[in-house]
Amino acid sequence: MTDFVQAGEVRIAFERTGQGPALLLMHGAEASRQMFAALVPHLAKHFTVIAYDQRDCGETEGPERAATLADLANDAHQFIRAMGFKRAHVFGSSFGGRVAQALALLHPRAIDHLVLASTWPLPRPYEELCPDARRLAALRQGLPGTAEELATWFFPEAFLQQRPELRRVFADARPASARAARRAATVATTLDNGVADIVAPTLVVAGELDRVVPPTVTLAMAGRIRGADAVLLPAIGHVTAMQAPEVLAQHIVRFLNPAGVKA
Known part of the structure; x- marks a missing residue:
């Protein structure tokens, strides 16, 4: 069921x-919290799972101006507080992984453990790291x-x-709509500080x-974050939460290890 909460200037839709x-x-750049529909049931056995829509995505309502990555990190920080938590485990996929990195850098006390999937490291831009960026942008x-x-x-x-x-x-x-x-x-925005400054225990997928x-x-990020673990999922593409939700959940549960339970 969809709920809403005010977090600063944004009315956030979440489940x-x-x-x-x-x-x-x-969630990722073009997505919404719906991308996690198949993943949530596997995680909800162990966690209070909170999937939400970022600014200009899904059902979340915010100012009609372009936000920055820092804005999204601040939204997430205020959202965690609004939900009644001082800190949370965070899973970020694709651009959501960039938001998760920004949260870890700007509000390190808000994060317990961090899982970064199918993402690229701050502060470097996508076009610099991904050779097919132009073709993808054209599509x-x-x-x-x-x-x-x-x-x-x-x-x-x-x-x-x-x-x-x-x-x-x-x-x-x-893509021509004002929201898009x-x-x-x-x-396209980034931060000045980078992935090497993350202090949260981190798993890279x-x-x-x-x-x-x-x-x-993505995997190279593990070498730049102190103590980070890394997992490569065979035969899996970009959207791990949709293609392999059970396998992904097993790795998340193993890493976060709530109360010592097994996935």
């Missing part, structure tokens, strides 16, 4: 499921006509054959077949 330590889920600008090709970047072909409806998952996107333009501007963020880019 809260399960009991236990707080685990906040941060995004070409929506909705390019929806089926864009889907092949986010999901391996074998998975799309099992879930053919996902070939049109981007068909409703309207604000979101694109937000995604990458999909072997990720075309959006090469797994080498």
Whole structure:
């Protein structure tokens, strides 16, 4: 069930499921909290799982101006407080991983453990690290006509054959809308400090077949965060939470280890 809470200047839409330590889920650039629908049931056995929509995404309402990455981190910090927690475990996927990094850097006391999936390190821009950034940007600008090709970047072909409806998952996107333009501007922002300054215990997860963020880019982050662990998921693409929710949940539970339970 969708709930809403005011966090500063933003009215955040969220869903809260399960009991236990707080685990906040941060979605990707074009997504909403709905991307975690298959993952939440596996995690809710062990955590109070909170999936929310960021600014200019889903049902969240905020000012009609482009936000910065710092704004999104501050939103998350105020949201955690508004939910009644001083700190939380945080899982961030793709651009959500950038938001999670920013939260860890700007509000380190708000994070217990950090899981970064299919993402790229602050402060470096996406275009600098991902060789196919131009082609991906062109596909995004070409929506909705390019929806089926864009889907092949986010999901391996074998998975799309099992879930053919996902070939049109981007068909409703309207890149020329004011909201989409604000979101694109937000995604392009960064911070001055970088991933090496993160102090939270961190797990880095990458999909072997990720075309959006090469797994080498994601996994290299583990070498820059003190004490970080890393996992490569075989035959998995960019959206791990949708393609392999049970496997991803097992790794998250193992790393967070709530009350010593096993996944």
